[in-house]
Amino acid sequence: GDSVTQMEGPVTLSEEAFLTINCTYTATGYPSLFWYVQYPGEGLQLLLKATKADDKGSNKGFEATYRKETTSFHLEKGSVQVSDSAVYFCALSDPGPGTYKYIFGTGTRLKVLA
Amino acid sequence: DAGVTQSPTHLIKTRGQQVTLRCSPKSGHDTVSWYQQALGQGPQFIFQYYEEEERQRGNFPDRFSGHQFPNYSSELNVNALLLGDSALYLCASSKTGQSSANYGYTFGSGTRLTVV
Numbered sequence: 001g002d003s004v005t006q007m008e009g010p011v012t013l014s015e016e017a018f019l020t021i022n023c024t025y026t027a028t029g030y031p032s033l034f035w036y037v038q039y040p041g042e043g044l045q046l047l048l049k050a051t052k053a054d055d056k057g058s059n060k061g062f063e064a065t066y067r068k069e070t071t072s073f074h075l076e077k078g079s080v081q082v083s084d085s086a087v088y089f090c091a092l093s094d095p096g097p098g099t100y101k102y103i104f105g106t107g108t109r110l111k112v113l114a
Numbered sequence: 115d116a117g118v119t120q121s122p123t124h125l126i127k128t129r130g131q132q133v134t135l136r137c138s139p140k141s142g143h144d145t146v147s148w149y150q151q152a153l154g155q156g157p158q159f160i161f162q163y164y165e166e167e168e169r170q171r172g173n174f175p176d177r178f179s180g181h182q183f184p185n186y187s188s189e190l191n192v193n194a195l196l197l198g199d200s201a202l203y204l205c206a207s208s209k210t211g212q213s214s215a216n217y218g219y220t221f222g223s224g225t226r227l228t229v230v
């Protein structure tokens with residue numbers, strides 16, 4: 001079945017460092033791909049998404065490109081801030097009709113130090 | 115504008131008991147999904163409700179059931195609780211025409227259930 005694999009955390013960075021969180025997926029079709037972020041004590045928030053190959057999703061300085069050839073959707077940010085400390089989840093959904101669920105990775109905790 | 119509201123925020127139950135969790139979707143949304151997030155894991159899809167019917171279900175036993183009311187709010191019921199049911203239960207909402215996961219859902223902060 002479909003699955004998502006994320007790099008294990010925690011990832012600890014200094015403020016203004018470059019961030020990469022790896023995400024790869026396995027899917028029978030051509031899924032849509034997402035990054036969600038979960039701040040402490042809160043629910044998941046959609047960070048960015050991409051619905052087809054070579055699409056780049058971006059938001060709040062974060063970017064991820066849908067790479068079909070490597071089945072990857074790595075999250076990047078050029079300069080992290082303390083406020084980016086959170087858990088990041090990569091997810092996919094099957095774009096076929098009648099599919100309404102996400103398949104999530106296990107999450108990667110990011111800690112940014114001042 | 116209130117987002118997705120879940121209640122209660124925390125709950126402690128004993129093995130074998132039954133529990134009901136509640137969710138009010140974001141204003142304007144009419145579809146509700148439920149996810150279980152075990153500690154250190156990603157959320158797992160339980161089911162989705164639309165027009166008061168269960169539209170899709172994940173790999174969860176029949177002990178997990180739900181309901182959607184005419185005002186679009188929803189309940190998740192779990193019977194015969196097991197220790198392994200301890201988790202954060204998340205509710206997510208969306209609106210008609212954007213109910214595919216491809217549009218992105220609005221999630222609540224969750225209910226933390228502890229089974230002892």
